[in-house]
Amino acid sequence: MSNIRKAFENGKAFIPFITCGDPDLETTAKVVREAVKNGADLIELGIPFSDPTAEGPVIQGANIRALAGGVTTDKVFELVKDLRKDVTIPMVFMTYANVVFSYGAEKFIGTCQKIGIDGLILPDLPFEEKEEFQPICDKYGVDLISLIAPTSEKRISMIAKEAQGFIYLVSSLGVTGTRSEIKTDLESIVKVIRENTDVPCAIGFGISNPEQAAKMAAVSDGAIVGSAIIKILEKYGKESPKYVGEFVKSMKDAIR
Amino acid sequence: MTNPNGRFGIHGGQYIPETLMNAVQELEQAYNHYKNDPEFNKELEELFNEYAGRPSRLYFAEKMTEDLGGAKIYLKREDLNHTGAHKINNVLGQALLAKKMGKTRLIAETGAGQHGVATATAAALMGMECVVFMGEEDTKRQALNVYRMRLLGAEVIPVKTGTATLKDAVSEAMREWTSRIDDTHYCLGSVMGPHPFPTIVRDFQAVISKEIKEQILAKEGRLPDAVIACVGGGSNAIGAFYNFIEDKDVQLIGCEAAGRGIDTYETAATVNTGRVGIFHGMKSYFCQDEYGQIAPVYSISAGLDYPGVGPEHAYLYDIGRAQYVPVTDDEAVNAFEYLAKTEGIIPAIESAHAVAYAMKLAPTMDKDKIIVINISGRGDKDCAAIARYRGEDIHE
Numbered sequence: 001m002s003n004i005r006k007a008f009e010n011g012k013a014f015i016p017f018i019t020c021g022d023p024d025l026e027t028t029a030k031v032v033r034e035a036v037k038n039g040a041d042l043i044e045l046g047i048p049f050s051d052p053t054a055e056g057p058v059i060q061g062a063n064i065r066a067l068a069g070g071v072t073t074d075k076v077f078e079l080v081k082d083l084r085k086d087v088t089i090p091m092v093f094m095t096y097a098n099v100v101f102s103y104g105a106e107k108f109i110g111t112c113q114k115i116g117i118d119g120l121i122l123p124d125l126p127f128e129e130k131e132e133f134q135p136i137c138d139k140y141g142v143d144l145i146s147l148i149a150p151t152s153e154k155r156i157s158m159i160a161k162e163a164q165g166f167i168y169l170v171s172s173l174g175v176t177g178t179r180s181e182i183k184t185d186l187e188s189i190v191k192v193i194r195e196n197t198d199v200p201c202a203i204g205f206g207i208s209n210p211e212q213a214a215k216m217a218a219v220s221d222g223a224i225v226g227s228a229i230i231k232i233l234e235k236y237g238k239e240s241p242k243y244v245g246e247f248v249k250s251m252k253d254a255i256r
Numbered sequence: 257m258t259n260p261n262g263r264f265g266i267h268g269g270q271y272i273p274e275t276l277m278n279a280v281q282e283l284e285q286a287y288n289h290y291k292n293d294p295e296f297n298k299e300l301e302e303l304f305n306e307y308a309g310r311p312s313r314l315y316f317a318e319k320m321t322e323d324l325g326g327a328k329i330y331l332k333r334e335d336l337n338h339t340g341a342h343k344i345n346n347v348l349g350q351a352l353l354a355k356k357m358g359k360t361r362l363i364a365e366t367g368a369g370q371h372g373v374a375t376a377t378a379a380a381l382m383g384m385e386c387v388v389f390m391g392e393e394d395t396k397r398q399a400l401n402v403y404r405m406r407l408l409g410a411e412v413i414p415v416k417t418g419t420a421t422l423k424d425a426v427s428e429a430m431r432e433w434t435s436r437i438d439d440t441h442y443c444l445g446s447v448m449g450p451h452p453f454p455t456i457v458r459d460f461q462a463v464i465s466k467e468i469k470e471q472i473l474a475k476e477g478r479l480p481d482a483v484i485a486c487v488g489g490g491s492n493a494i495g496a497f498y499n500f501i502e503d504k505d506v507q508l509i510g511c512e513a514a515g516r517g518i519d520t521y522e523t524a525a526t527v528n529t530g531r532v533g534i535f536h537g538m539k540s541y542f543c544q545d546e547y548g549q550i551a552p553v554y555s556i557s558a559g560l561d562y563p564g565v566g567p568e569h570a571y572l573y574d575i576g577r578a579q580y581v582p583v584t585d586d587e588a589v590n591a592f593e594y595l596a597k598t599e600g601i602i603p604a605i606e607s608a609h610a611v612a613y614a615m616k617l618a619p620t621m622d623k624d625k626i627i628v629i630n631i632s633g634r635g636d637k638d639c640a641a642i643a644r645y646r647g648e649d650i651h652e
Contacts, residue, residue, distance in 0.1 A: 050549040051418060051535065053427045054273050054434070060417060073547050097271050097534040102548025124271045124534070128261065132534075149275040151437060159274075173275060174435030 002143050003118045004090045004165040007042035008200040012255040013166075013222030014039060014213070015202055016229050016248055017094060019046040019062035021071030023237045025079050031233070034245035036087055039252030042166075043087070044121065044224065047076050047095035054123035056177030058227040061234065073103055077111055084116040092119035092145065092165070100133060109136045119143035119165040127159050148193065148201075149173075150184040160196035167193060167201040169220060177227050179206030187219045210254030217255035225251060262451020265574050267567035270450040272537045275434045283441075284452040286357045291459065296356065303348045304463065307381070308338045310345075312464075314471035314628070320598050327481065327621035329614060332468055332630045334492065335603060341633030342464060342492045343374040347443060349460035351378035354441035361385040361440045365429040367394055367422035367488065368559035368606065369401025370633055371445030376410035378443075386410035389428040391421040394558045401637055419552040422488070422562045426536055446489025447566035450537030454566050461495025468628055469499050476626060482507040482617065485630040486609040487580060488524070488560035490569045492632035497578060507579070509617075510569060511609040513555030514582035524553035526565040527573050527580035535563075540570040556585040556645065559606040559633075587612040589645055592635060604633030605642065 007013045016035045020028050032043055048066040052059065080091065093112065100108045100122065112120065120142055125132065130144060137144040143165030148156055150173055160167065169189060171182045186203060193201050203216040204224030213223040232247060233240045262268045270280060290296040304310040313333040321329045334342040351362060362379050364386070366372030372388035379386035388405055392414040395402050405412050418424040426449070433442040447454045447461070465483070472480055483500055485493035487510035500506040512525035523529055526541050533542040535550060543551035543563040555561045565580075572578035588605055591612035596602045603611055607630070614629045621627070635642075643650045 051423065051427050053430050053536070056431075057417075067549065098542075098544070098548040098550070100548075101534050102531075102544060102546075123273050124537070126270060126272060126274050126277050128277070129269055129271055147274045149273070149277075151275050151278050153278060155274075155277065170273075170275060173437065175431045 002165050004042065004092070004143055007090045008166070008221050010041055012217035013041035013200070013202055014248065014252040014255055015042045015044055015222055015224040016040050017044040017046060017224060017226030019048055019059065019066055019230060020076045020079060021048060021066035021069055022062040022230070022233055023065060024069055025071065025075060027238050027240060029079060029083060030241040031244045032083055032087065034241040035248045036089055038245045038249040040089065040248050041222065042089060043091045044094050045076070045080070045091060047073055047093055047099055049096040049099055052096060054175055056175040056227065058230050058234070059176050062230045073099060077115055080115045080117060090118040091116065092121055093117055094121040097122050097124050097132070105133050105136050109133065109140050109142050112142045113140035117142065119145050121145045121168060123147060127155065148189065156189060156192045157196045160193045163197050163199045165199065167199055168224065169201050169203045171203050171205045171207065171216065176205055178208035182206050182212065190220050210250050213251045214254040223251070223255055262455065264568045264571035267538065267540045267570040268451055268454060269539050270537060271534050271539065272450045273434055276437070279433070279437045280450055280452065282357070287353060287452055287456050290353055290356055296352065300349055300352055303352065304345065308344045308348060309336065310463065311467045312336050314468060314475065316475070317599050323598060324615060324618040326618040326623065327625035327627045328623070329618055330472065330480070330626065330628045331601065332464060332496065332628055334464060335607070335631045335634035339370070339374045339377050340636070341370040341374065341604065342461060342495060343371040343445060344377065345463055345495065346445065346457045346460040346491060347371070347374040347378045350441065350443045350456065351382050351384065354443070355382055355384070357441065359439055359441040362443045363387045363389070363429055363432055363440055364443045364445060365422065365425035366390050366445065367425065367561060368557065368604070369394065369398040369405070369637065370559060372410070372412070373401050373404050373408070375443050376405040376408035379410060380408045387432070388412050389415050389425040389432065391419070391425050392416050393420040394422065397558050397641055398637055422558065423550065446491040447494045447568060448489040448536060448538060448564060454538070454568055457491050458494045458498060458568060461491050462498040464492065464495035464630065465497060465499035468496065472626070472628065479503055479506050480626040480628045481621065482509055482627045483630070484509045484511065484610045484614050484627060486511045486560060486606045486632060487565060487569060488513065488562045488606065489564070490566035492630055494566060494568055496630040501577060508572065508577065509613065510578055510580040511583045511613045512580055513557050513560035513609060514584045515554040515556070517584055518582045522554040524555040524561050524563065525582040526563060527569070528582045530563070538567050540567045541565050556588065556641070557605045557609065559604070560609065581613055583609040583612045589642055591615055592638070592642055601631065602635035603631050604635050605638040607632045608635070
């Protein structure tokens with residue numbers, strides 16, 4: 001049984017995304033702890049990448065700031081080791097295939113297991129290419145999270161059948177970033193997912209306020225929020241932790 | 257050379273967001289259908305011949321040959337194509353394919369601007385909307401091409417992220433494609449990106465080597481000893497190489513942009529300085545740091561200023577079928593000036609990288625040997641930048 005399952009045992013899950021090292025790793029650690037304290041169910045930690053092709057301008061900015069500050073994969077591993085002293089909720093990494101591949105997949109995923117990372121989200125690794133890392137993830141018991149998009153159509157059942165951890169349902173076309181409105185017929189997609197798996201399904205991309213989060217969580221098992229949190233970090237920098245905490249609380253309260 | 261999931265040895269593949277998977281699969285199906293469709297091929301051949309001015313000449317560079325005193329040098333004149341570069345071959349093919357698929361809008365990335373101009377041209381011809389993403393840095397280096405694209409009715413979007421060059425233009429075009437797929441075809445300009453692009457682009461560019469083969473057999477009665485082309489993503493090179501891959505006696509030489517030298521950080525010589533990675537939809541060689549962060553590469557040539565190389569080139573390198581040599585800014589600029597003065601031909605600064613290596617190689621070969629250099633584009637667009645390189649400021 002995947003440890004990630006625990007994130008969905010406390011009502012609908014709220015999943016904040018945080019780019020590690022924006023503005024610095026000390027702040028990231030504080031932000032994570034504040035998020036946990038205020039009801040986050042699972043933490044998605046972004047390992048920065050120079051060219052994040054699935055991200056909109058907000059998260060691109062966070063990646064650039066983090067890398068400019070000297071963050072590396074090894075330093076992120078150290079951060080997780082520190083967090084795991086007291087953070088017990090599931091944590092996953094979100095990064096790009098090259099970050100894992102270039103580190104050495106075996107070494108990267110083996111380290112994930114050792115330091116307590118439960119899953120891996122790689123937006124540039126579709127179903128057809130998951131063999132690149134799936135056998136190694138299986139070996140170390142790290143869930144390789146599948147993404148399903150509004151354009152997945154006939155691919156949904158194929159992806160859902162082999163999904164592990166949770167399914168990341170992309171709410172809209174395009175890249176990450178806040179949206180005023182989400183028009184995709186997510187209910188129909190979730191229905192097909194449910195017919196094929198009992199792995200939980202959380203919706204991300206474009207969710208920025210409690211109303212949207214409540215709507216998304218109502219049709220699925222949880223809401224993932226990235227850009228709205230990064231905007232807080234962009235605005236408040238090192239002072240962000242308490243603001244992120246308040247934000248997480250408002251979101252969790254809305255979807256409970 | 258391709259297996260069904262688009263692999264060239266270990267390279268290639270489809271490392272893209274789920275959002276795009278149906279689009280690339282739809283493209284693959286359409287391409288597999290139309291590539292064998294006589295009607296499609298007839299239309300494309302007509303566009304090649306009547307519109308783009310194919311076949312392009314294979315010109316015997318007699319003065320250059322005499323001056324260098326070694327192998328006979330032929331120039332494949334892709335610079336004489338409509339829009340001034342080989343890029344039009346691929347674009348006409350993809351635009352026609354997109355039209356057959358019912359798409360009404362083309363988006364493209366561009367480095368030097370040649371692919372953007374070609375895409376804008378095809379869009380104008382076929383009555384399609386066109387948006388071109390171009391690194392802001394490149395819009396400055398290639399201001400004339402920006403104007404040409406706008407004149408042709410395209411919208412040019414300067415990309416400010418990252419190094420504001422070709423790689424960022426590719427990233428931005430991919431982002432745009434994920435937000436608008438239904439009516440939009442991403443007209444990728446090189447033999448890179450996710451499958452099926454490396455195969456589609458290669459097939460449309462393979463007309464170059466098909467013609468070289470026919471032309472050299474007609475002129476010399478035999479195949480060349482070496483074919484030389486510049487390599488950024490690698491579309492003109494794979495076009496010039498493709499029909500010679502099985503002819504093992506023909507040396508295939510790709511010239512990478514070494515920038516200020518492969519022992520410096522200011523280089524874009526991917527095969528020479530990079531290692532295997534996964535980026536922009538493909539597994540191939542990339543310039544990157546120890547943590548897999550893509551390197552901010554540099555070359556005087558905006559068209560070669562890219563941190564990766566097409567997966568088929570990576571494979572040809574792995575199996576030793578092609579070699580990839582670094583050529584510096586300095587060598588390329590010298591070759592640019594040399595070809596202008598010696599043959600009265602101003603090559604694109606990209607193509608000048610191939611000329612530069614030929615200038616080193618030819619004198620080492622016997623006079624009965626034959627070299628073909630692919631002059632992938634013409635150099636009008638580069639005159640202002642080369643003048644600047646030489647310390648002269650001219651206004652375009």
